[in-house]
Structures are given as structure tokens and as C-alpha cells.
Amino acid sequence: MSGLDLAIVDYWATSGRSIIHRAGPACKVIMAGCFVAAAIVTEYLPLLPVLYLAVVGVLAAARVPPLKVMALAAYPLVFVALFVVSAWNGTWQMPALVFGRALTASLALVAVLATTPYHRVFGLLSRVLPRIVGEALFLTYRSVFILVDMAGGLVTATRVRSGLRLRHPVTNLRNLSLALGKLLIHAMDRSERQYDIMVVRGYSGNIAGPARAWNSAATDAGPIILGAAALAAAIITRWTG
């Protein structure tokens, strides 16, 4: 994951007009929660690809490129590979279970952020987070985009000065650290200006406005029914298999 990935996810969320995009954030969070719960509850292996494909179907219905989201949500593979090597019991079932669980849960979460503008998701999360954590969450998200722009310029400038070279890891590390040091100073200067701007605009300790959690029954019912079905299938296969 990178700041650029976050920018792409943000673009998908804000530019989409599908029925999934129009659904309220609460129903999509509930749907994702159900899929995560289903993935970690089930021990029945054929259910995991079904759950995964159901989320791919949601992404396709939302007209978000499923392959790109699947690639983005494949990060857990690194840790899971280490875990599988450490827990290998000689069966094919254990790796299948661990990979299936991690990838399904990861895809379900990315599906929420890829179809819901961030302020609606964070508005919902802010209801359960301490106020200052909720405000910091909003500002951090915005700050990532500011820093991505700054970092792009700094990395380009470092490359132009032959600063990033594969054959010279020590030089590369020193130049990268210097670029990150400059980024840190720019970021802190920017944060001071940001505070001044917030005060001028009347900031009184409340950034996160009230976000509407639900839309209409017509748009919100689908994700909830899908999530409930996934969880029910996981519970049934666990206790009756």
C-alpha cells in the first residue's frame, strides 16, 4: 500500500455512481464486517473462494476494476507466506485456509473504501472513536495527499541528481534519508500553516461533521442481505459440516 494507492482508491470512491456507491456507508461497513467474520469463522475450504468471488462481484457491480483492487488487497500474502512456512503441517488445507481467510477479509475492506467517499466512512468511524482520534484520522488522510505530491517532487529531484542507484546501496540509503528528512521539514512547515488556516477558518476543535450513515432501503438492503448470507453460510458450514 502506498499514498498513491490511497489516491487511486479515493478516486474510485468519489467518481463512481453505481448502486453500490449510492448505498449508505453503514450498510457497506456491515457487509464488510460480515464477510470478515465469515472468512475467519469458516473452516470449510470451498466457501472461501465463494466469499472472495462474491466480493469481486460487488466490485464489478460498482464498476471498480476488480483486478486492480484484488492486486491492492493481496498485500497479506507476504505475512501469510511466512506464517504458512512456520505452521506447515504437511497438508494443503492449512495454507488454503490461511490464504483464503486473509485475502477475503482484505478484499472486503478495500471494497468499502473503494466505493465510499472517505469522509462518509470516517464520519461513521468517528462515532466510536475518541473525538481527537477521529479528527486526527480526517486530517491524516488529507495530509497523505499533500505529502504524496511533495514526495513525488523530492524523489524526482533525487533521481535527477543520480541519487537513487541500484549498485550503490549506501549512497542510495543516504540520499533517500536526506529526501525523507527534507520531506519531514516541509511537512512540519506545512502543518504549522495548516493550523493557522484552520484557526482563520474558525476551527474550534471539531473537523468531522455529521455523516449520513444510511441512504434508502432500496440501496442499503442489498449489501446487508449479501453480508448476512455470507455469514450465515459460514456459520452453517462450520457447525453442520
Add this chain to the structure above:
Amino acid sequence: MTHLHLPDGVLPFWLWAGGFAFAAALIALGARVASGTDFRRRLPVLSMTAALMIVAMSIPVIPAIYHVQLAGLAGIILGPSLGLIAVFIVNLLLALVGHGGITVVGLNTLILSSEMFATWALYKLFKRALAPGAAAGAAAFLAMAVGAGVMLTVIALASPQVGLAHLREVTSFGEHRHQVHAGSLYAALPYESLSVRRFAILVVGLGSIGWVLEGVVTGLMVRFAARVKPDLVGAEAGT
């Protein structure tokens, strides 16, 4: 890969739920302490530092599988209470884009916070005898080892080598019902066969290179900041 984020579905319920509860209590405490300070003025600094951690993770260091995560730097700049909030926000945002599990946000926050807190404490100690850059570098390197130790502890708690079988029985919700054989469509629980020794060899073997990288990058960044903006890293001008 200076730091690994635990994914969903590999740890038992009691462990990740316990991690969630413990992290939530710490964050509530951190938020309470932070709200007593000049939080409104510190909010943009906190947000920029958390954002810097996310952006830094996207820049590969040679060798390319490694990236820095700058939790130690967050501790140096923000201190423990705001640093804890920054670490939680980074983990939450990463989990929302599939980088680490949502059920293990609490455990991932505890692991990364241990690195942040250890760097903050060691930096304060080392700064008495060393220049800011060297102090930060040494502190970040040692803190990465602390973080790896916390992660290994978490993994060990999930493993059969540690005697917490009674907790598994209480929270198993019907696990172990299925007999796994070659043609079975059910799987044994992954942590039942987990070898902590094998996991430790992998994490320390691969991670130690990352610890060095994290230490070097953090040290050089703090050295630069100490020259340009000394108050940011608690250094005296001219150091």
C-alpha cells in the same frame, strides 16, 4: 519489510480480541492525556507525522522488498501519547486498504507502538551522551528489535507451545470438530501447528536487515532535522 502487519484469520479469537481491548484502553488513555495538552496546535503535526509514515512506507529502500515505517521518528517528534494515536491511525488506514487485518488492528497497534515507545525512551536516554542523529539511529535500531520481540510474543501466545489451551477451549466456538485427512474439505486451525522457533528464525533473519535500514534512515533524518529545525527533535541548535 522492516515491519510486518498481521493479517486477519491467522490468530485465535481470544488473542486478537484481547489485543483490541488492550489497545483501545491505551488509546483512550492516550487521547485523555493528549487532550490535556495543547492538542489543537499539535493536531496538524500529529496528522502530518502519521501521513509521513504512510508515505514513507510506499518508498522502497534498496533491497527493494524493504521499506521504512518511521514509528520511532513519530515517537521522537510526538512523544508517547500522541505517538500512540498516530500509530493507531496509520494501522487503521492501512487495514482499510488491505495492508494488515482489521481484526488485528489492536495487536498491530500494540506491536508498532512498542517500537514507537521504545525509540522515544531510548532516544531520551542516548541523547545525553550522543549526537541527536546517532542517538535516534541507535534507539530506532534497538526499538525494532523490541517490536520484533513483541510480535514473537503475540505469535507464541497463539502457538501450541505456550500453555493457554484453556483459553482456546473457552473461545473455540466449535473449533476442532473436523477431522482433516488428505481429501478433507476442512482445514486444521493454522496456529495449532505453529512453530515459534521457525517463525522467529524467519522474522529475525529477514527483519534484522530492516532494523539496520530503519536505524540508519531514522538517524539520518533526525540528524538533518536537528540542524534545520532542532526544536522538532528536542535537540539544541547547532547540534
